[in-house]
Amino acid sequence: MADRLGTYRQKRDAGRTPEPVPDEGPLPRGDDDTFVVQEHHARRLHWDFRLERDGVLVSWALPKGLPDDPRTNHLAVHTEDHPLEYASFAGEIPKGEYGGGQVTIWDRGTYETEKWTDREVKVVLRGNRVSGRYVLFPTGGENWMIHRMDPPVDPDAAPMPERIDPVRPERRERLPRRADAYGFEFAWGGRRSIVFSDRGTTRALDGDGRAAKAPSGLGESLSAHRVVLDGEVTDLEGRETYLVFDLLYLDGRPLVDEPYRRRRELLEGLGLAGPRWQTAPCFDDGEAVRAAAREQGLPGVVAKRLDAPYDQEKADWRLIPVRDS
Known part of the structure; x- marks a missing residue:
């Protein structure tokens, strides 16, 4: 035998x-x-x-x-x-x-x-x-x-989108007056990148919808998750790093209609921290972020309204350059 x-x-x-x-x-x-x-x-x-x-x-x-x-x-x-x-x-x-x-x-x-x-x-x-x-x-x-052979595990699951046009911040001279209604991130000055990861397989589009390179290893770290991420590729401490600041789709659920606050909560839950990628920090003190951006030589601050969806007409993202202090 x-x-x-x-x-x-x-x-x-x-x-x-x-x-x-x-x-x-x-x-x-x-x-x-x-x-x-x-x-x-x-x-x-x-x-x-x-x-x-x-x-x-x-x-x-x-x-x-x-x-x-x-x-x-x-x-x-x-x-x-x-x-x-x-x-x-x-x-x-x-x-x-x-x-x-x-x-x-x-x-x-x-x-x-x-x-x-x-x-x-x-x-x-x-x-x-x-x-x-x-x-x-x-x-x-x-x-x-x-x-x-059985019905879908989640009959309400939506397919992953093929493309999502990135929301772009509008340039403003000052930080928003209602600071408590916004989250504040650094403006990194990098290359915009929308990453699509489907159970370990990744692809990326740049800010204009052209094919780009996804960070090597990111898909493997996301494991069985199916996600669409928004972020910037920039030089961080001498290493090209993908800084992720938004989550637009997660495991069958489109998130573009969810408020920014909720999208950030779900993004943080993914625990993205790797050699070439990490979750970009978000803060509630715009003045402190602007001061830190100036000290680090970054171009500015991005203020994002916490209760707004991911929609160019409604998102209310504001870019405040550091030199306008």
């Missing part, structure tokens, strides 16, 4: 990786009802989907994770069987080893098999983050597709 874990062992050195590498021998017997989804930050971010079957975890790599809408199928690359112990594995696979990178458990639970053949695997998942009926089917070689 063929060794179901032979390929798995050939690809791993038990002395170098923390992954479970069981010795050859009879496979354990379970109930064929465990599934796990592991988020894997390898060379490219992906999610490993594993189903317990006949003593091993039958495995697929999902570049965009499990689909949450039956209108969209996701690629599922069939990979080698894994040992059952892998269902609880989380940790850092050393760089240079097969699959090197961080592995975390994204979801796990039980499943029921409705059909299992070489041409179709149909299951019902019951996890903490994902549930419902899914089917996997091959499309050629190692490539399969995974399809959600």
Whole structure:
């Protein structure tokens, strides 16, 4: 009988990786009802989907994770069987080893098999983050597709927009009189960039709607989130950095009609802090921000009305140059 874990062992050195590498021998017997989804930050971010079957975890790599809408199928690359112990594995696979990178458990639970053949695997998942009926089917070689058979997880989810025209501040001579109605940010003097990130895959448009380069690694840090960010690319302490100051779409929810205060709260919740990107600070003291901008050699202050939507006609963004103090 063929060794179901032979390929798995050939690809791993038990002395170098923390992954479970069981010795050859009879496979354990379970109930064929465990599934796990592991988020894997390898060379490219992906999610490993594993189903317990006949003593091993039958495995697929999902570049965009499990689909949450039956209108969209996701690629599922069939990979080698894994040992059952892998269902609880989380940790850092050393760089240079097969699959090197961080592995975390994204979801796990039980499943029921409705059909299992070489041409179709149909299951019902019951996890903490994902549930419902899914089917996997091959499309050629190692490539399969995974399809959600149930209605959308969120029937009210809106698709990510293809483009959003950036709101631009109007130049003013003075800080607004009603300072308590505004948030105050530095004017960085950088290049405007709208970034679209869909489960690790990113693209960017500049302020005029032309294709631009998205910060490397930003999509991976956002993981399974689907977001549209607004910000500036500028030189910060000698390093080109994307400073994010607005969130326009989050996981199926357009936010352009939400007040700026709410958009900032949701943006802060993403915890964006990386080597080439971070959330731009916002303050409630415009005079202090202007003084700091002057000291740091920045062009000015941007005042943004807290209760306003993201709309050029209504947003009320004001650029106050520092020299007009």
